[in-house]
Amino acid sequence: xxxxxxxxxxxxxxxxxxxxxxxxxxxxxxxxxxxxxxxxxxxxxxxxxxxxxxxxxxxxxxxxxxxxxxxxxxxxxxxxxxxxxxxxxxxxxxxxxxxxxxxxxxxxxxxxxxxxxxxxxxxxxxxxxxxxxxxxxxxxxxxxxxxxxxxxxxxxxxxxxxxxxxxxxxxxxxxxxxxxxxxxxxxxxxxxxxxxxxxxxxxxxxxxxxxxxxxxxxxxxxxxxxxxxxxxxxxxxxxxxxxxxxxxxxxxxxxxxxxxxxxxxxxxxxxxxxxxxxxxxxxxxxxxxxxxxxxxxxxxxxxxxxxxxxxxxxxxxxxxxxxxxxxxxxxxxxxxxxxxxxxxxxxxxxxxxxxxxxxxxxxxxxxxxxxxxxxxxxxxxxxxxxxxxxxxxxxxxxxxxxxxxxxxxxxxxxxxxxxxxxxxxxxxxxxxxxxxxxxxxxxxxxxxxxxxxxxxxxxxxxxxxxxxxxxxxxxxxxxxxxxxxxxxxxxxxxxxxxxxxxxxxxxxxxxxxxxxxxxxxxxxxxxxxxxxxxxxxxxxxxxxxxxxxxxxxxxxxxxxxxxxxxxxxxxxxxxxxxxxxxxxxxxxxxxxxxxxxxxx
Amino acid sequence: xxxxxxxxxxxxxxxxxxxxxxxxxxxxxxxxxxxxxxxxxxxxxxxxxxxxxxxxxxxxxxxxxxxxxxxxxxxxxxxxxxxxxxxxxxxxxxxxxxxxxxxxxxxxxxxxxxxxxxxxxxxxxxxxxxxxxxxxxxxxxxxxxxxxxxxxxxxxxxxxxxxxxxxxxxxxxxxxxxxxxxxxxxxxxxxxxxxxxxxxxxxxxxxxxxxxxxxxxxxxxxxxxxxxxxxxxxxxxxxxxxxxxxxxxxxxxxxxxxxxxxxxxxxxxxxxxxxxxxxxxxxxxxxxxxxxxxxxxxxxxxxxxx
Numbered sequence: 001x002x003x004x005x006x007x008x009x010x011x012x013x014x015x016x017x018x019x020x021x022x023x024x025x026x027x028x029x030x031x032x033x034x035x036x037x038x039x040x041x042x043x044x045x046x047x048x049x050x051x052x053x054x055x056x057x058x059x060x061x062x063x064x065x066x067x068x069x070x071x072x073x074x075x076x077x078x079x080x081x082x083x084x085x086x087x088x089x090x091x092x093x094x095x096x097x098x099x100x101x102x103x104x105x106x107x108x109x110x111x112x113x114x115x116x117x118x119x120x121x122x123x124x125x126x127x128x129x130x131x132x133x134x135x136x137x138x139x140x141x142x143x144x145x146x147x148x149x150x151x152x153x154x155x156x157x158x159x160x161x162x163x164x165x166x167x168x169x170x171x172x173x174x175x176x177x178x179x180x181x182x183x184x185x186x187x188x189x190x191x192x193x194x195x196x197x198x199x200x201x202x203x204x205x206x207x208x209x210x211x212x213x214x215x216x217x218x219x220x221x222x223x224x225x226x227x228x229x230x231x232x233x234x235x236x237x238x239x240x241x242x243x244x245x246x247x248x249x250x251x252x253x254x255x256x257x258x259x260x261x262x263x264x265x266x267x268x269x270x271x272x273x274x275x276x277x278x279x280x281x282x283x284x285x286x287x288x289x290x291x292x293x294x295x296x297x298x299x300x301x302x303x304x305x306x307x308x309x310x311x312x313x314x315x316x317x318x319x320x321x322x323x324x325x326x327x328x329x330x331x332x333x334x335x336x337x338x339x340x341x342x343x344x345x346x347x348x349x350x351x352x353x354x355x356x357x358x359x360x361x362x363x364x365x366x367x368x369x370x371x372x373x374x375x376x377x378x379x380x381x382x383x384x385x386x387x388x389x390x391x392x393x394x395x396x397x398x399x400x401x402x403x404x405x406x407x408x409x410x411x412x413x414x415x416x417x418x419x420x421x422x423x424x425x426x427x428x429x430x431x432x433x434x435x436x437x438x439x440x441x442x443x444x445x446x447x448x449x450x451x452x453x454x455x456x457x458x459x460x461x462x463x464x465x466x467x468x469x470x471x472x473x474x475x476x477x478x479x480x481x482x483x484x485x486x487x488x489x490x491x492x493x494x495x496x497x498x499x500x501x502x503x504x505x506x507x508x509x510x511x512x513x514x515x516x517x518x519x520x521x522x523x524x525x526x527x528x529x530x531x532x533x534x535x536x537x538x539x540x541x542x543x544x545x546x547x548x549x550x551x552x553x554x555x556x557x558x559x560x561x562x563x564x565x566x567x568x569x570x571x572x573x574x575x576x577x578x579x580x581x582x583x584x585x586x587x588x589x590x591x592x593x594x595x596x597x598x599x600x
Numbered sequence: 601x602x603x604x605x606x607x608x609x610x611x612x613x614x615x616x617x618x619x620x621x622x623x624x625x626x627x628x629x630x631x632x633x634x635x636x637x638x639x640x641x642x643x644x645x646x647x648x649x650x651x652x653x654x655x656x657x658x659x660x661x662x663x664x665x666x667x668x669x670x671x672x673x674x675x676x677x678x679x680x681x682x683x684x685x686x687x688x689x690x691x692x693x694x695x696x697x698x699x700x701x702x703x704x705x706x707x708x709x710x711x712x713x714x715x716x717x718x719x720x721x722x723x724x725x726x727x728x729x730x731x732x733x734x735x736x737x738x739x740x741x742x743x744x745x746x747x748x749x750x751x752x753x754x755x756x757x758x759x760x761x762x763x764x765x766x767x768x769x770x771x772x773x774x775x776x777x778x779x780x781x782x783x784x785x786x787x788x789x790x791x792x793x794x795x796x797x798x799x800x801x802x803x804x805x806x807x808x809x810x811x812x813x814x815x816x817x818x819x820x821x822x823x824x825x826x827x828x829x830x831x832x833x834x835x836x837x838x839x840x841x842x843x844x845x846x847x848x849x850x851x852x853x854x855x856x857x858x859x860x861x862x863x864x865x866x867x868x869x870x871x872x873x874x875x876x877x878x879x880x881x882x883x884x885x886x887x888x889x890x891x892x893x894x895x896x897x898x899x900x901x902x903x904x905x906x
Contacts, residue, residue, distance in 0.1 A: 003703050004703050004704045006703075007699070007700055007703035007704075008700075008703075011692070011696065011700045014692075014696070015689050015691055015692065018691035019691060073689075076687050077685055077686050077687045078686070078687050078688060078689060080683055080685070080686045080687075081683065081686040081687070081688065081740075081743065083653060083683075084651060084653065084676065084681035084683060085676060085701060085704045085705075086673050086676040086677040086704050086705065087704050
């Protein structure tokens with residue numbers, strides 16, 4: 001019995017190694033993929049490439065390996081010969097499967113090795129979990145391929161139907177196209193696809209952040225599909241092409257996908273796997289290695305480096321180079337050319353009111369879904385290069401929820417700090433809020449003409465905003481007694497007295513727009529005679545100190561979060577340069593600013 | 601000793617269509633038993649039921665003491681089967697094919713001896729795809745023998761092969777018979793059945809229409825032989841009435857005469873004597889028995905092949 005299995009596997013291996021096409025698809029193809037992707041991505045992300053190549057390998061060799069071989073052998077009357085020997089379909093299918101594993105697993109280990117040698121990708125920290133999970137995936141996809149093979153009548157039909165499974169799994173599972181950028185309905189559809197669960201399991205296991213046990217649901221679903229599929233494929237096995245199958249037998253295919261139908265239906269409500277897929281997509285972005293080259297560096301504590309480069313790796317600042325930039329390729333990093341630009345720590349706004357819109361608006365829809373407003377506002381901060389904010393007076397449970405969604409990476413937005421009493425005495429003049437209040441009372445609309453403001457206010461509301469401003473103008477009421485001159489003078493005195501200055505904008509009040517107001521605040525400080533470097537420090541290092549997060553943010557320093565703002569020009573000479581945003585980095589991710597407001 | 605194969609009252613229906621409608625026969629040890637019939641007569645169905653590949657609808661079947669429907673594996677382990685139109689992977693070497701298949705069986709033949717016996721020794725390292733049709737068929741025969749089976753099923757072993765190769769396969773089968781193996785042979789080549797089989801069952805439309813040794817069958821159907829006489833000079837049209845002669849006919853040039861006789865041993869000397877008397881100078885005389893083909897046509901009204 002064992003001997004017949006072993007001989008079967010040995011011969012399968014022998015025949016595969018003699019088959020040029022099979023060799024190409026099993027060995028050369030993944031390598032081509034590997035090198036093509038690593039060239040395309042500039043080598044900044046070895047682990048991501050491994051993830052992709054392994055995913056494609058498991059899916060492709062699983063689906064096509066065992067099943068198509070059986071169809072071909074049946075079509076060429078080879079299986080007929082086995083039919084009269086004392087060997088059953090189970091033995092043929094299982095040894096086919098073991099053959100695929102024996103071919104693919106060493107191949108995959110080689111890819112991991114290559115990525116380690118060439119791109120410095122770390123060794124998988126959980127090799128046993130990885131081995132088991134990859135084997136389960138191969139087993140499951142092979143059994144789906146096996147059941148397709150059992151149901152089709154010809155090679156042509158087999159290839160067609162297998163491709164019908166292959167392509168959706170390839171494109172909708174998140175292995176090639178991130179789930180986060182799909183429309184919500186497609187994200188739900190993706191939860192019915194087995195490959196999705198393989199992808200959301202493989203990535204964290206490869207990285208070592210999760211083990212097999214953390215992915216027990218996905219692993220069991222794969223295992224169940226594998227066992228069910230192999231069992232049914234053996235039951236429906238046909239030795240000869242002349243044998244016909246009852247048409248109703250085709251429904252067995254659905255039974256094999258049953259576990260994923262159950263998972264998908266559950267996910268329609270729970271959505272946990274969609275969230276996980278988004279987090280994984282985020283982590284993949286954050287784990288990229290990039291070198292920002294030849295920028296002017298404002299380190300946050302007032303220090304300026306005229307020509308310097310910053311290496312970002314795994315979400316942190318890995319190295320700071322002074323003078324001419326090193327070669328990005330030798331550091332296995334994506335190069336970001338920043339000559340003529342200034343790199344600052346991401347700005348921090350220590351006083352914002354997320355429950356308030358920041359502009360007068362009569363649209364009841366806006367107030368119906370405060371969660372949506374929070375999302376949009378936190379996106380507006382990140383869009384404006386403000387990478388951390390502290391909430392003031394918002395509902396704690398909502399703040400906690402959004403803080404968690406951003407911290408996990410499920411959503412992309414500015415890092416949110418809850419409203420806890422600051423112990424340090426710090427001076428927050430909030431000049432922008434004063435200016436806005438006066439403008440609002442007077443019905444003045446000039447603040448809406450600023451470019452950054454126009455970029456963050458949703459189009460559908462912008463048109464009506466000026467009218468709303470005029471309607472709600474109350475020139476007769478003096479709401480704030482503090483005159484601008486006095487406020488500027490107070491700030492200058494506080495500076496002179498050496499008090500800790502921080503930027504807190506009170507954003508959310510009418511015309512104190514979430515995001516751009518931090519920049520306006522800096523400009524008003526400069527007008528009050530505060531040196532740009534001092535103002536910038538108040539919006540970075542000092543603010544981080546107030547948030548008690550200065551061991552992690554607020555500085556460009558090795559080991560700190562890579563939450564950075566790259567702007568055109570030199571804000572140390574002209575503070576308004578902070579608004580001319582070139583790139584925002586958040587925890588190592590190069591933020592796709594235009595996509596921030598379109599997150600699903 | 602119990603027969604190797606016992607079949608009684610065998611029926612097989614596919615839905616409304618009855619492929620086999622009550623077949624009975626036994627095959628004893630060391631016998632070559634032939635199933636002869638046109639395509640669609642029920643030969644293959646019958647054989648596949650015996651091999652354990654198909655279930656039956658009704659009847660009793662015992663092969664090597666096993667019920668093929670119940671003890672499929674044990675039966676398959678003990679028999680050798682050579683199916684028509686089977687293939688092996690192109691890139692498989694001949695000796696690997698034998699090793700591969702012998703791994704499935706509990707009893708194993710010496711593969712090297714088998715290769716030599718089937719004249720495949722020189723081809724043992726060749727890929728299957730490089731073999732000629734006859735060589736492929738010899739590999740198929742070899743695979744049917746890897747488990748030293750006592751009972752071998754040969755399903756149309758020479759179909760599609762050229763006459764030379766067919767003769768080679770025939771002598772191999774005769775060699776198997778000499779080794780005391782029982783063989784069940786299906787064929788639609790009359791000569792093959794005549795030459796190889798100890799007994800033949802003629803199947804038509806799911807039933808056995810005749811069963812016996814090829815000789816018995818011929819005699820049972822016709823009970824007479826045919827004598828052909830060729831002379832140098834034309835024979836006279838008036839032929840005397842010989843004893844036991846049913847029918848005679850003369851060719852157009854009157855030099856060839858065909859005589860059907862129920863007692864050829866008596867008729868032959870009568871004929872020679874008559875030709876001598878007439879001084880016709882005998883050129884050729886021979887005795888022909890009716891072929892199985894004639895028997896088949898007589899019994900079924902059909903030709904075996906179109």
